[in-house]
Amino acid sequence: MQQIQSDDLKGVSKTLLIPLHCCVEESKSESSSFKDEIAERFHDAIAYDWGKFDADSSQNWVTAVTTAAMNKRRVIFDEQVKNFLEEAPDGLVVNLGAGLNTRFHRLDNGRLEWIELDLPGVITFRQKLREPESKRHRMIAASVLDDDWVGEIKRYARSRVLFVAEGLLPYFTEEEHRKIFTCLAENFPGQEMLFHTIAPSLTPELAQHSLISRTKMKAEMQWGLDDSKQVSALNPKVEFVDEFSLLEGSYDLLPEPIRQKLSPAMAKQVMKIVHVRFRE
Ligand SMILES: C[S@@+](CC[C@H](N)C(=O)[O-])C[C@H]1O[C@@H](n2cnc3c(N)ncnc32)[C@H](O)[C@@H]1O
Incomplete structure (x- = not known):
């Protein structure tokens, strides 16, 4: 297959290469039981200098911390989405800022409905990668900051809907966060969301x-x-339900100047996955 040019991904959309790369590194690692062949296929199909993610000696900690946090992030999102699907096996999962995330293929139980929502440039890019098709796996090309996609989600919504935002919200301002949460809370009362957040103190x-x-x-x-x-x-x-720290267990990987600013308790708060419910 002819490789697809990563330069087709513009601005913030290019960041999707980071979680894809971490996922594939883990999948290819002999010491790991995690396997994701579709992510590996996506990675092989994209023309990008993946060596750019490798550490230079002064920055080893960045790669070590990012890799540990990304792996933990993927594992926790997988576990939490699985928990949702155990309670609601034919529920709808809406992956906001989906990038090239392959969780649908990893967790598909043959009944769930799944929507990947991302900017039009990313959806066009993803479609070129020719992933395995399923009638229960749909793409929506839209900005999460507009609300023209809400009607389409409502059309596919089952009695239970889970919104997932992994690696998306940190790129938005407080005002944009307010807009997204208000849109979801007003339109999907009783439903739930899992999102990844990075605290401003370490940003x-x-x-x-x-x-x-x-x-x-x-x-x-x-x-x-x-x-x-x-x-x-x-x-x-x-309504806050639960939270999961991504830096817990990786504190010792942080360099001394950052550890001086952050106690282990503060570090727990720095990168998290948060589970919320929209009140009825
Ligand atoms: C770091 S990537 C995360 C991708 C994916 N969630 C994952 O973890 O593999 C951030 C993603 O957010 C998407 N994104 C950024 N702004 C967006 C917006 N306004 N609406 C929808 N998606 C957006 C980007 O295009 C990109 O795919």
Whole structure:
């Protein structure tokens, strides 16, 4: 198959290469039982200098922390989505800012409905990768910041809907977070969401040292929750359910200057997955 040019991905959309690469590194690792052949196929089909993600000696910790957090992020999202599907095997999962995420293929139980939503350029790119098709797996080309996609989600909604936002919200301002949560809470009362957030207290260091800056991608982290329960301040219909720390267990990988600023308890709050419910 002719390789697809990664330069077709513009701005923030190029960041989808980072979780894809981490997923594939884990899938190819002999010490791991995790396997994702579709992600490996996507990776092989994209023309990109993947070596850019490798550490240079002064920045080893960035790769180590990113890899540990990304692997944990994937495992927790997989587990939480699986829990949802155990309770609602024919529920609808809506993956906001889906990128080239392959969770649908990993968790498909033959009954669920799944929608991948991303910007039009990403959906066109993904369609060129010719992934296995399923009538229960749909793509919506839209910005999550507009609300023209809501009607389409409602059309496919079952009695239970789970929204997932992995690696998406940190690129949005507080005002944009408020807009997204208000849109979801108003339109999908009783439903749930899992989202990934990065607290502002560490955002400058992460932005300075992240794989995004190393690979010169044009994306900026903007805002996130220090305290997950503050999510209700964005919209009172958003109810906190649970949170999962992504840096817990990786504290020792952080360099001394960052550890001086962050206690282990604070580090737990820095990168999280948060589970919320929209009040009825
Ligand atoms: C870091 S990637 C994460 C991809 C995927 N969720 C994963 O974890 O593999 C961020 C994704 O958010 C998407 N994105 C950014 N802004 C968006 C917007 N306004 N509407 C929809 N998707 C957006 C990008 O195109 C990109 O695919």
